[in-house]
Structures are given as structure tokens and as C-alpha cells.
Amino acid sequence: MLKLEVTAADREAVKQCLLCVQDHYQMGASMPLLLASLLQLLESLRTTCRGISSSSICGRDIHPSVLQALTLFREQMDEDWNLSVLADQLHLNPSYLVRLFRSQVGEPPMKCLARMRAERAANYLLSTRLRVGEIGQLVGWSDPKVFSRNFRQYFAQRASEYREHMLGAIT
Incomplete structure (x- = not known):
């Protein structure tokens, strides 16, 4: 079993994200709002677990x-x-x-890499004010056409539409 040592601040950040997901779910929030809160939770977990590796995932x-x-x-x-x-x-x-x-x-x-890039790009779109082109470069899709095509493949909309739609649902 993998034992994680995390700081109190990390635990609190994850707890706050979990509470946000729970609140949105219980109040019957729209799917985009629920997805946005889940993405924030995943980012919080990713940050908390950075540098931790295990040879076992889900028991395999x-x-x-x-x-x-x-x-x-x-x-x-x-x-x-x-x-x-x-x-x-x-x-x-x-x-x-x-x-x-x-x-x-x-x-x-x-x-797998394309999926990881799309997920990271979606997270950047929701958690930063970076321009779409800058986000594309951060995730390894420096050509705007490649970024647009790949992002749309995973989220069925352009990155700018995704940001507008998801952030609009949160506020």
C-alpha cells in the first residue's frame, strides 16, 4: 500500500475541492459546473501527489x-x-x-499523451488567464491548428468556447 505524506495545507486544499464538488452535486448543478469542480479537484490532487510514484495503480x-x-x-x-x-x-x-x-x-x-495534453489544457483554461496559444505551447501543441483540432477531439468545442462556457457556468 502506498502511504502519502502531505502537508496540512495540501490536505485542506483537497478538502475544499471535495466540498465544492459535493456542494455542486447536491444542489444539482449543471454538468459543466460539476465537471469544472472535478477538474479543480483533480488538479489539486495532482499537485499534492507530485513526485510520488508507485509501481501499482488501482491494485495492478x-x-x-x-x-x-x-x-x-x-x-x-x-x-x-x-x-x-x-x-x-x-x-x-x-x-x-x-x-x-x-x-x-x-x-x-x-x-495517452494527447489525452493528457487535452486534460492539462482544459485545466489551464479554467485555472489561469493565459491565452489559448500560450496554453497550447505549454502542453506541447505549439501549432494553433494542431491544438484546436486535438482539443476539439476531446471536448467537442474550441478551447476558447470551453473556457467561456465552463467559467460562465461557475460564476
Whole structure:
């Protein structure tokens, strides 16, 4: 079992986010508002657990190379990753890496990275005042067209629409 050592401030931040999610759920808030509060909770948990790694997720042992890849994605998201570069970094054959990722994570590594980028971008849209283009660069999609296409694939709307809609639901 993984034991986490967190500060009182971190515990309080997570607690406040949990209470916000609970309040929104109990008052029957709209789905966008509930999703926004859940994203804030996840960001709070991510910040609290930064640097903590485990070889087990949800009771399953995770291959060390998959954990290393996920860590690389999380810590160097803005890098220009592709399957060959990642496989070289991990000293694995690219096709083996894809099979390993699918068996461990449920999706190939580049699709996992795209999902992680979209989720991080959504969080930045709600938690910062950065311009959409700046957020695209932070998550590794420096070309605005690529950012727009990939973000829309996951959230079914442009990033600026997402921000406007979600922040409008919160206020």
C-alpha cells in the first residue's frame, strides 16, 4: 500500500475541492459546473501527489517502462514526443512499447499523451488567464491548428468556447 505524506495545507486544499464538488452535486448543478469542480479537484490532487510514484495503480502492477513514460509525459509534456523518440528514451522497440501500453493503460502511448495534453489544457483554461496559444505551447501543441483540432477531439468545442462556457457556468 502506498502511504502519502502531505502537508496540512495540501490536505485542506483537497478538502475544499471535495466540498465544492459535493456542494455542486447536491444542489444539482449543471454538468459543466460539476465537471469544472472535478477538474479543480483533480488538479489539486495532482499537485499534492507530485513526485510520488508507485509501481501499482488501482491494485495492478504497472511495468516500469510504462511508469517512466507516463512520468516523462507528465514532466516534459511540452516536448515534441513521437513513438520513436519515446521508444529510444525507454530503450524499447516501438511496436513492443505500443503493445505494452495498450495492455497496461488501455491505449497506445501517443493517444495517452494527447489525452493528457487535452486534460492539462482544459485545466489551464479554467485555472489561469493565459491565452489559448500560450496554453497550447505549454502542453506541447505549439501549432494553433494542431491544438484546436486535438482539443476539439476531446471536448467537442474550441478551447476558447470551453473556457467561456465552463467559467460562465461557475460564476
